[in-house]
Amino acid sequence: MPTNRRDVLKQLGTIGAAGLGSVGLTGTASAHVQDPYADRWIAADSSNYTNDNKSASEINWIIIHVTEGSYEGTVSWFQNPDSDVSTQYVIRNSDGHATQMVHNEDSAWHGGGQNYSFHSIGIEHEGFVGETNFTDALYQKSANIVSWACDTYGIPKQRPTGVAPCDARNGGGIIGHHQVPESDCNYNDHTDPGSTWDWDYFMDLVGGSNGGGNKFADGDRVTPTTNLNTREQPGTDQPIVATISPGEVGEIMNGPIDKGGYRWWGVHWLDRNVWGWSVERYLSYA
Numbered sequence: 598m599p600t601n602r603r604d605v606l607k608q609l610g611t612i613g614a615a616g617l618g619s620v621g622l623t624g625t626a627s628a629h630v631q632d633p634y635a636d637r638w639i640a641a642d643s644s645n646y647t648n649d650n651k652s653a654s655e656i657n658w659i660i661i662h663v664t665e666g667s668y669e670g671t672v673s674w675f676q677n678p679d680s681d682v683s684t685q686y687v688i689r690n691s692d693g694h695a696t697q698m699v700h701n702e703d704s705a706w707h708g709g710g711q712n713y714s715f716h717s718i719g720i721e722h723e724g725f726v727g728e729t730n731f732t733d734a735l736y737q738k739s740a741n742i743v744s745w746a747c748d749t750y751g752i753p754k755q756r757p758t759g760v761a762p763c764d765a766r767n768g769g770g771i772i773g774h775h776q777v778p779e780s781d782c783n784y785n786d787h788t789d790p791g792s793t794w795d796w797d798y799f800m801d802l803v804g805g806s807n808g809g810g811n812k813f814a815d816g817d818r819v820t821p822t823t824n825l826n827t828r829e830q831p832g833t834d835q836p837i838v839a840t841i842s843p844g845e846v847g848e849i850m851n852g853p854i855d856k857g858g859y860r861w862w863g864v865h866w867l868d869r870n871v872w873g874w875s876v877e878r879y880l881s882y883a
């Protein structure tokens with residue numbers, strides 16, 4: 598969640614920047630979707646990932662890692678052609694600052710010998726297994742990215758326990774690196790994210806079920822990031838009340854409600870004096 602005006606402006610600047618790909622859900626394999634939560638983009642070395650340009654339907658898993666090193670050291674390592682490893686994101690523990698290094702549609706190399714690298718998004722969290730106290734800022738940023746990615750790529754917001762399916766095409770969800778199967782379908786020898794990672798707290802943030810992960814609250818002023826339909830009820834099959842343009846301001850009145858793979862907010866669009874439900878992904882703070 599953007600916690601201050603600077604974050605919001607940075608977010609808008611990212612959306613407006615050329616060459617970072619299109620904003621919003623794409624049904625094709627040709628466009629990179631730019632995540633609204635990453636604070637910067639630093640490309641991993643091209644020899645450390647595969648340029649697969651996948652469609653959303655092929656991305657089934659989020660894999661949670663811990664760096665075993667510093668934030669900047671990890672970012673540097675993924676830029677080093679000798680490393681042969683990468684993840685899509687690296688997140689700093691002190692403040693939740695996030696670097697994206699591989700497009701989500703491409704395959705970062707973090708998922709072991711099975712097909713998990715191809716069918717997943719990897720997130721590195723700065724720290725050491727079993728030792729690090731992960732900060733609220735890190736959990737919140739990671740949860741924002743994960744929640745957004747689940748909505749964007751149709752990944753279930755669930756955490757299967759135990760070892761994950763041998764074939765990554767079966768099922769989907771949010772798992773730790775230690776749950777990724779080896780070629781014999783048993784556990785690998787990684788232990789991250791380890792005992793100090795609070796899965797219950799993290800999954801509450803991802804799902805918003807404890808309220809702490811909600812992007813908006815009643816009374817927040819919002820504006821669309823693109824021409825945005827507002828509807829009589831939550832759901833893309835509901836009648837359109839109006840199409841709101843970027844710059845128009847609304848006030849959050851109700852929600853959120855999860856329906857049809859989207860999170861919906863009831864908004865009073867002030868200039869038009871109309872009420873309707875709009876999709877969270879295309880709303881930012883006004």
Ligand SMILES: [Zn+2]
Nearest residue numbers: 662663774789
């Ligand atoms: Zn790992």
